Amino acid sequence: MASCKPSSVVRLFLSSLNCVSRQRITHSALYNSSPLLCALSSKDLHTSTIMSLSLRRSESYINGEWVKGRAEKLFQVFNPKNGSIIGEVYDLDAEDTKAAVDAAYEAFGPWSKKTAKERSALLYKWYSLILENIPELGEMLTEENGKPLAEGKGEIMYAASFLDWYSAEARRVYGETIEFPVTNRRSIIRKEPVGVAGIIVPWNFPAGMLTRKVGPALAAGCTVVVKSPEDTPYIPTALVELANRAGIPRGVLNIVSCSRSNAAGIGQLFSSDPKVSTVSFTGSCEVGKCAVEVKRISLELGGLAPLIVFDSADLSKVVSGTLFAKFRNCGQACISAQNFFIQEGIYDKAVEEITKLTKSLKMGDPMDSTTSIGPLINSRGLEKVERLVNDAKSKGATVICGGSRATDVGELYFQPTLLTGITEDMDILHQEVFGPVINVIKFKTEEEAIRRANDSERGLASYFYSSDISQCYRVMEALQAGLIGCNDTTVSSAETPFGGYKQSGIGREGGKYGMDEFLQIKMCAIGIDI
Structure with missing residues (x-):
């Protein structure tokens, strides 16, 4: 940053x-x-x-x-x-x-x-x-x-x-x-x-x-x-x-x-x-x-990881977790969080804090120690991110920040992006973007969040934030993914198993x-x- x-x-x-x-x-x-x-x-x-x-x-x-x-x-x-x-x-x-x-x-x-x-x-x-x-x-x-x-x-x-x-x-x-x-x-x-x-x-x-x-x-x-x-x-x-x-x-x-x-x-x-x-x-x-x-x-x-933020969540943990879960390797990770489901009681404040983080990220030379966002790997990856963002914008999504190529930085750079107003007809809700883009979706109840998070043929990783211990156990058991991050997004180590449910692997x-x-x-x- x-x-x-x-x-x-x-x-x-x-x-x-x-x-x-x-x-x-x-x-x-x-x-x-x-x-x-x-x-x-x-x-x-x-x-x-x-x-x-x-x-x-x-x-x-x-x-x-x-x-x-x-x-x-x-x-x-x-x-x-x-x-x-x-x-x-x-x-x-x-x-x-x-x-x-x-x-x-x-x-x-x-x-x-x-x-x-x-x-x-x-x-x-x-x-x-x-x-x-x-x-x-x-x-x-x-x-x-x-x-x-x-x-x-x-x-x-x-x-x-x-x-x-x-x-x-x-x-x-x-x-x-x-x-x-x-x-x-x-x-x-x-x-x-x-x-x-x-x-x-x-x-x-x-x-x-x-x-x-x-x-x-x-x-x-x-x-x-x-x-x-x-x-x-x-x-x-x-x-x-x-x-x-x-x-x-x-x-x-x-x-x-x-x-x-x-x-x-x-x-x-x-x-x-x-x-x-x-x-x-x-x-x-x-x-x-x-x-x-x-x-x-x-x-x-591949994955299509949801990240759920419940009303009781510690927002400081959400922000630091977003930095790793979304923007590591410019979002080019199979366990990268993409669809952020935020409960209505904390929605405005969470969007504000995540927006601050997203805007603060510095794009630039990966060899520079102050750079936090590097380029996408090639033109195909860049074109995919751009296509999915443009499709969402054309169907009514609101760009809170970012939303386009960063040609002033380099040919393969895309701005860290935050989108709201995501609807079911948008491709970006259902396809792995593999880039620095967050979709923000408001929800009301725990049941709705779990249903929407599981509504995918993929199930590699899922993340959620809550300070309610009973809710933590309920959601952890209900999410259909091989890797669950509860109040944390660092879900991989040499000592622990890595793999997915459904179409995310064998x-x-x-x-x-x-x-x-x-x-x-x-x-x-x-x-x-x-």
């Missing part, structure tokens, strides 16, 4: 975590509060020395080698801040990716037979190397993604936290015994790795989503082929380079980069190749529904449940002489 003072921001951040010193801040907490860190310097976030050798790679990593692909074609990577070319990356296709799948398939046997302690040690080494390189990784992420630098560095710490967690979880895969109904038989239940995992990483959180998927896969004993996102390929390959330096064996972790024209072919390969046992995908609902092969699949798809990532996506259950019946 333009008006942020370092001291006040740090105090707000620390008090929100009930921390008595910076040393007590966890990686996940720092990431989840990163919008409040607009005035923190890189020294505040990390003080380690950057490794002398740059982590940026243009090649893909297959079977322990950096390769250019058969055709040695290149595609360009752009900085969304100003459209400048960051560099060129080799464009691999499905046939190139097949070599990575074959390598992972061959490596699966030896890797799955390693002890959990051995896999744990390698994951922890990878985690440690990421922490040593936060400054370079954070700047690399910000340059290709456009999120403010504090958020970029926060995401790197968030990504590292999954490797820390799963390095320990690798040693906690427990079997069990079950009593048969006859005396001469015993059963042993084993949990075993499913095999090769095909992993598709999104552009909006290319570091955090890579480790949230790869961490449990490797911990479980699976091998992996990652398809990096077309818009942000550098940070995933940098993380894989650190995995290589950590000693992950050849063939165990592979990554391929490609242009948008080759993405569908690689996705189809993951879906159809019998050597790929499970597919983990984060992206849109429309793409996620295309998986048709019978195999393990984990889908983390399976869970994170926590002990994230391991289950890469394990299969084997029942062994043993006949004995009594």
